[in-house]
Amino acid sequence: MVNTTIHLAGLTLDNPIIPASGTFGYGREFAELYDIRCLGSFSIKGTTKDPRFGNPTPRIAECPNGMINAVGLQNPGIEKVISEELPNIQKIFGKPVVANIGGFSLEEYVYCAEKMDACDNVGILEVNISCPNVHGGGMGFGTTAESAASVTEAVKKVTTKPVFVKLTPNVTDIVSIAKAVEAAGADGISMINTLVGMRIDLKRKKPVIANTTGGFSGPAILPVALAQVYRVYDAVQIPIIGMGGISSAEDVIEMMLAGAAAVQIGAANLVNPYICRDIVAALPEVMQKYGITNLEECTGGAHR
Amino acid sequence: MRQSIFSIETNENIAKDVYRMTLSGDTSDITAPGQFVNIQLDGFYLRRPISVCDWGDGKLTLIYKILGRGTQAMSRYSAGAKLDILTGLGNGFDVEKAGNNPVLAGGGVGVPPMYGLAKRLRAMGKNVTVVMGFASKEDVFYEEELAALGCTVRVATVDGSYGTKGFVTDLMDSAYSYSYACGPIPMLKAVYDKLDCSGEYSFEERMGCGFGACMGCSCKTKYGSLRICKDGPVLEKEIIVW
Structure with a gap:
């Protein structure tokens, strides 16, 4: 028998598989397809203080082994998420979720963190300071150590939930930012958000994405994510939720060996809506194949 | 929505850059004309959403135009080839x-x-x-x-x-x-x-997933935003904002 249980910032997850924010909505579409209670947890669609339509369309472009999105944090606003989505998540999922919050000012992050703090089925607060698709906020907070630390500190003051700060890879030195959020009190790090990318339509000779650029994700970015998680693992003591291009049980183990305590799966959900269920099911056999009995012990294995 | 494997029976050119593909497989999730399917093609990351022309008794007919590399690749598939297809997507016409x-x-x-x-x-x-x-x-x-x-x-x-x-x-x-x-x-x-x-x-938009998860194909209507893939692609005239 193999053990897939993961301990993460005081929570016990049945397995490390967590669908990533923005690729799983609030769980509704997937709960129609399979019993999502098989998942370790899931990260809800990035939620902001006010409702947002997001960016103009087209918001999606294809790439070799990946895709670009520029949705721009479309969401119904935190009030509706708390009154409608979180209660429904309790019904269809029943386990603690990762509440992903975004903002355009320090005050907005604090507002959302305070509101989410009062929700029983929020297990982890994931603070998105790395959205590449919104102006005047989002990634702006995640690109310097000082601003990343200031958001972390402000959020930590108003919540007792574990705070994971979601970092962008679109920086010169992600390690210094990871260290800064750890020093500011973060309980963990989620990484990596999407890489800034673009495609150009040859017929129109214009960017495919209406917002010009977007966030590049999918299997193509797995090596980038692995390298960044590997470096950050060496530099911090707090746990890392690793993500970026994971599409199989083998990828999950690879990400954990790089240093991740749990993983998120993003773009793959959009191509194969059953992928997370399938990865959970495949994990025991793949673990056995590689002589792993306790999955948790894989974390950071490539460093030893 | 259903994910299943279809077998191509024919794939023929019927007008300039326009092809008709007939397939056999499980069509039980297709419930209305105007719905679409989302097709996985070898070598392409995202699926290709294609409207359903006709269906019934395990037969599916799709008509598509070569507009890019994906549909170009689709036109080269031969009879007997298998395709991974999500069926029963979108609302369709009433x-x-x-x-x-x-x-x-x-x-x-x-x-x-x-x-x-x-x-x-x-x-x-x-x-x-x-x-x-x-x-x-x-x-x-x-x-x-x-x-x-x-x-x-x-x-x-x-x-x-x-x-x-x-x-x-x-x-x-x-x-x-x-x-x-x-x-x-x-x-x-x-x-x-x-x-x-x-x-x-019926509207079209570039889609990520095709089943309502990613918010890639949102559009504004008189009654708030809707997802072309899940709440559409068919919109009632009265709610459309141009």
Whole structure:
């Protein structure tokens, strides 16, 4: 028998598989397809203080082994998420979720963190300071150590939930930012958000994405994510939720060996809506194949 | 929605850059004309959303135009090849709203879903008029197939090389009970402005998932934002914001 249980910032997850924010909505579409209670947890669609339509369309472009999105944090606003989505998540999922919050000012992050703090089925607060698709906020907070630390500190003051700060890879030195959020009190790090990318339509000779650029994700970015998680693992003591291009049980183990305590799966959900269920099911056999009995012990294995 | 494997039976060129693919597989999740399927192609990351032309008894007919590398690759698949397809996507047209003499307007590759719709409306005994618009004579397809269903069929080409010179709106002459339309946005808008009757209009947008998860294809309506893939692609005339 193999053990897939993961301990993460005081929570016990049945397995490390967590669908990533923005690729799983609030769980509704997937709960129609399979019993999502098989998942370790899931990260809800990035939620902001006010409702947002997001960016103009087209918001999606294809790439070799990946895709670009520029949705721009479309969401119904935190009030509706708390009154409608979180209660429904309790019904269809029943386990603690990762509440992903975004903002355009320090005050907005604090507002959302305070509101989410009062929700029983929020297990982890994931603070998105790395959205590449919104102006005047989002990634702006995640690109310097000082601003990343200031958001972390402000959020930590108003919540007792574990705070994971979601970092962008679109920086010169992600390690210094990871260290800064750890020093500011973060309980963990989620990484990596999407890489800034673009495609150009040859017929129109214009960017495919209406917002010009977007966030590049999918299997193509797995090596980038692995390298960044590997470096950050060496530099911090707090746990890392690793993500970026994971599409199989083998990828999950690879990400954990790089240093991740749990993983998120993003773009793959959009191509194969059953992928997370399938990865959970495949994990025991793949673990056995590689002589792993306790999955948790894989974390950071490539460093030893 | 269902994910299943289909087997290609035929894949043939029927007009300039336009192909008809017939497949066999589980069509039980397709519940209305105007729905679409999302197809995984070898070597491409995202699936290709293609409208359903016709379906039934484990048979699926798709008509698509080569517009990019994905549809180019799709045109090279041969009989016997297997495809991973998500079926039963989108809301589709509501045949119950048709009234006695509905008009169906199709522009270019907006025509295929009109075939499946016309077939079901004819089976209900409706007096169906189909108006179709194409760029040129070499682009025209499915005129005979729609006539064989017992529809009144009219064709317009922009350059006048076939049928009436002009647009689908030039082919509309009487009062209709209801309208169904699928085609480029300018065509949909022209039909919307021309007709007094209510109707349903099918839209397209670049999609990520095709089943409502990613918010990649959102559009604004009079009653808030909707997802083209899950809440659409068919929108009631009354809620459309141009």
